Amino acid sequence: MSGNFINLNTKNIADEHISCIIRSRKPHVGIEAKKTWIFNRLKEGHIFRKLDVKAPVFIEYAPLEKAWVPIDGENYYYIYCLWVDGIYKKKGYGESLMNYCIDDAKKNNKSGICMLSAKKQKAWLSDKSFAKKFGFKAVDTTENGYELLALSFDGNNPKFLENAKSEKIDNENLTIYYSMQCPFIYQNIEKIKEYCKLENILVSLVEVNTLKDAKNMPCVFNNYAVFYKGEFKTVNLVDVSYIKRLFKE
Known part of the structure; x- marks a missing residue:
């Protein structure tokens, strides 16, 4: 595994591509909307970390209290997305990104990390089996099969809000x-x-x-x-x- 990782910040976000859609010569409203959304979240501790390549190799997470998800929990990080695609699969990049998030959480004395999943793997959700290799476990479920996975460092777990x-x-x-x-x-x-x-x-x-x-x-x-x-x-x-x-x- 080789390559440099970059965290988006207020100074570089205008010039850096976001890995899920690579910037083309033509304007892309979705990209600009995404960048604006991230820019407004950076002051809240939002992290978008990517490999410096033109491909989807990135992780995106935020403090759960500020994460735009109906999940309740104190002092957690919430992973929105972890995506490694194409020729970059099975080269250790996913592990590196997840370990960065885990190390960041421990450094900041977080209680743990959580993410949305499902009993049966669904598209648009990060790989459940991959998360479980790091110790993530289902801590809450919905009637239609969605799960909340958590890696707890102190025994406290988040949960879905009742709504x-x-x-x-x-x-x-x-x-x-x-x-x-x-x-x-x-x-x-x-x-x-x-x-x-x-x-x-x-x-x-x-x-x-x-x-x-x-x-x-x-x-x-x-x-x-x-x-x-x-x-x-x-x-x-x-x-x-x-x-x-x-x-x-």
Whole structure:
């Protein structure tokens, strides 16, 4: 394993690419929205650490008290995403990024680290089996199979807020909650908006743009959540084919 790691900060964020989408010559609204979101979180202790390559090799985490997720716990870090892709897999980069987070947590006397997972591995969530190699264990669950994994240093564990276990809303329409924390979201929402308009589908697109709103979500939430007929469906970014299947149910 070789290469340099970079932590984004207020001085370098304008010039550095974010690893999940590599900057192209054309402007990308999702990237700029993501950078703005990170910039506003840096003063809260948000960390985005990446390998200095043009590929997805990074970890993103924050103090749980400031993390935009409906999870309660004191003195924890919350991992939003740990992603190693392509030719960089199986070269120790994932272990290096996770160990950095663990060392950072211990250095700052944190009680532990937590992350969203599921009993059955789901897309858009970090690898559960990988996390368990470091000692992460399920400390809370929801009825539809999502889990909260935690690596505790002192025996204290976080938990899902009760509102996250509701998984119901009054709106019967297709409803998508989202934040601009992920650069893929802007284009995803625009495509869904266009399709629903074309097919005369009633859709409610709700931007979650404050910490309070994120903590009060009626379901698990990492930056995206889908409801239909008042029932929670997924935290995965969905495409048009998913919506077609959903309306056939």
